[in-house]
Amino acid sequence: MSIHSKTSDRTSAYTLQRALRPTENDLSTVRRTLQKADTDTGNSRVEQKERTRQRLIDSALALIGAGSGYNALSLREITREAGLVPAGFYRHFRDLDELGLALVEMGGVTLRRLLREARRDGIPPTDMLRGSVQIYRRFVAERSEVFRFIAGARGGGSRAIRDAIRTEESHFASEMAHDLRTLGTLPELSSATLQMICGLVVTTMLNAASDILDLPEGHTQAERELIENFVRQLRVVFLGAARWRDS
Amino acid sequence: MSIHSKTSDRTSAYTLQRALRPTENDLSTVRRTLQKADTDTGNSRVEQKERTRQRLIDSALALIGAGSGYNALSLREITREAGLVPAGFYRHFRDLDELGLALVEMGGVTLRRLLREARRDGIPPTDMLRGSVQIYRRFVAERSEVFRFIAGARGGGSRAIRDAIRTEESHFASEMAHDLRTLGTLPELSSATLQMICGLVVTTMLNAASDILDLPEGHTQAERELIENFVRQLRVVFLGAARWRDS
């Protein structure tokens, strides 16, 4: 594909453009020390390290967002995208799985932010469910790569990652149950039952996210139907929850 | 890893044992023509072809069952397991995705069999939900590779495969809705609503399958809790369904 048969990994490493495009400056040895290139904030040693670590994470997310699923991406791809030599990866992560766990944590943070935002805005008075779903839909769209990752790794990724995601889901469900409690929703239910129901809500949410992300671009009608279905499913769940009697 | 540095692909192709194990007959040229080896049933040309095609599919499933997720497996791995040279793959599938679609279809068949069996046994009189879940649990255990594949490819796999799985899920939900209808369950609901609810049930089922498959071996207690949670979630759904009023 490339013109030179002896092109090393670095040739395309600094294009910083989308790869697989014939670049004319293949040989230009303008190798400005990247350390200087991204002098945005602090420059202590640890700050710099943390910054490239974050760059690796972001690159992984970017690649996931750009089509290829989590399990399809490789160490070299990531370092390439991050403007780093492959070996440099090991200064930050033992292997891809460790990077994956960082992504899971980031996913957890995203979910928590979702709850926080929903809390802050307060529940829409008339149709709280539809309102919450709207917030969620926006979140999924805005941080699509994160949800793509979660959707892809929840069933796909390595054992360790699946477990980590499950844990994060469980925490999220707990927090949600707590919110519902303080909000006074479903006051008759035991905490255990509430947790069980929130678990159901969470999986439904994540399934919906996966569906939303696979929507063909622009089809607003299909999206509307999908969202409508999602809202109704949640309504069924809460209807059932309201009628639940702890045995 | 292997003793010979020039080992071709074929060295381990015929071990037929689990790979990665030092075999002593590496050099034994006992290359019995495999065509003769599996003379089980008919031997017409097309039958033979269909048989190795099935062998490829089975090998893929076996590899999935043996740990590595769907997206992690490779053409060469599969042909190795199937006792076939890599190039032979193309006589049966254009690429891995096409094999994947065959797996999806097989998954659909499995799900239909599940419904058929549940229908045949009739719904347990006292606790139909728990009974159905028992049937399901057994199914997941018996055909674990299939469910592993579905769970892994539903969010992970290529676009085409995700879509195919979604279609299969939808069909399954429809069939389930039909069964509920003829069974007289939830007679007041419109077909659309019933379909929506069955969709929710199906995703809940598949999520549960994923959880079941990741259970640490032998922990009967954890499994019991998981199943119990699963049953309760379904109960919530059906409770909600019973209270649903089409607007």
Next chain:
DNA sequence: TATTACAGTGAACATATGTTTACTGAAAGT
């Protein structure tokens, strides 16, 4: 019986991957 179709072979191809090793230069610690 002679001819054709074609599933499976064997070898080579270009290209990708993860991991190791010794190195360099600048920030941090003394």
Next chain:
DNA sequence: ACTTTCAGTAAACATATGTTCACTGTAATA
């Protein structure tokens, strides 16, 4: 000022991948 630490480099490694091509033997066909 001098030494240590360590993020990032360069190059090589062994190994894996998908895909191609001309081939071979045999079942199907004529």
